[in-house]
Amino acid sequence: MTVVRCRDARDVARQAVERLAALASSGSTAPFAVALSGGATPRVLYETLASPEFAVRVPWDRVELFFGDERPVPPGHPDSNYSMVERALLSRVRVTAHRMQAEAGEDAAYDQLIRRRLPENPDGVPVFDVILLGVGPDGHTASLFPGTSALSESRRLVVMNEVPQKGTRRMTFTYPLINAARHVWILATGAEKQPILAKVFGGRAPDLPVCRIRPRPGELTWWLDDDAAKAVPPQEQP
Numbered sequence: 570m571t572v573v574r575c576r577d578a579r580d581v582a583r584q585a586v587e588r589l590a591a592l593a594s595s596g597s598t599a600p601f602a603v604a605l606s607g608g609a610t611p612r613v614l615y616e617t618l619a620s621p622e623f624a625v626r627v628p629w630d631r632v633e634l635f636f637g638d639e640r641p642v643p644p645g646h647p648d649s650n651y652s653m654v655e656r657a658l659l660s661r662v663r664v665t666a667h668r669m670q671a672e673a674g675e676d677a678a679y680d681q682l683i684r685r686r687l688p689e690n691p692d693g694v695p696v697f698d699v700i701l702l703g704v705g706p707d708g709h710t711a712s713l714f715p716g717t718s719a720l721s722e723s724r725r726l727v728v729m730n731e732v733p734q735k736g737t738r739r740m741t742f743t744y745p746l747i748n749a750a751r752h753v754w755i756l757a758t759g760a761e762k763q764p765i766l767a768k769v770f771g772g773r774a775p776d777l778p779v780c781r782i783r784p785r786p787g788e789l790t791w792w793l794d795d796d797a798a799k800a801v802p803p804q805e806q807p
């Protein structure tokens with residue numbers, strides 16, 4: 570597990586995009602499969618990825634974008650992760666992006682799409698090159714919320730997950746798929762992330778959903794800005 574500490578959210582975005590462009594340009598696998606996170610944190614990363622400075626450094630014809638979770642709303646809805654990514658990235662670069670049709674509850678169809686498009690590991694689990702995640706104040710990641718049934722899913726790659734604390738259901742990747750990825754990147758920026766990062770890196774909350782993100786043989790990287798990293802003891806690892 571690696572912790573990358575950057576000056577601010579924009580610096581996190583630039584350094585992560587540099588790394589993503591390098592991975593996409595060096596990998597031999599086709600497609601170079603990336604799963605995107607929703608929420609507010611990654612928006613600056615998607616905008617940076619689409620910027621003239623960086624867009625030219627990504628082999629977009631080899632990249633395929635997926636979504637790690639989605640709310641049960643159509644594109645255009647203010648809660649739609651797809652719409653946030655479309656505004657920040659998809660409207661500015663030509664790339665294959667597979668929308669999660671969460672409003673239709675099409676989890677099995679998305680599971681099959683991933684199985685069709687990605688190579689599998691020896692256990693028959695499709696392998697993403699990079700999966701981007703965030704972390705919520707309760708330690709959720711993707712739409713794996715504390716106390717929800719998706720946390721115990723061991724076979725399916727994608728499920729519709731009832732989230733009582735949000736009064737809704739959401740479509741989400743499950744641990745078998747996330748933990749099979751080559752690279753899992755969790756982005757957390759801003760002082761408001763300090764309380765949850767103190768729990769995660771203090772090793773006192775191993776059952777938090779985000780603490781069960783343990784890619785093997787893949788690598789887990791936390792991308793933090795200075796404000797969020799203030800909660801992380803330099804010597805502590807989760």
Ligand code: 6PG
Nearest residue numbers: 607608609610703704705710711
């Ligand atoms: C979503 C995300 C979710 C997000 C966290 C952090 O659909 O909202 O997948 O898991 O990453 O809630 O959200 P922020 O980046 O807005 O803090």
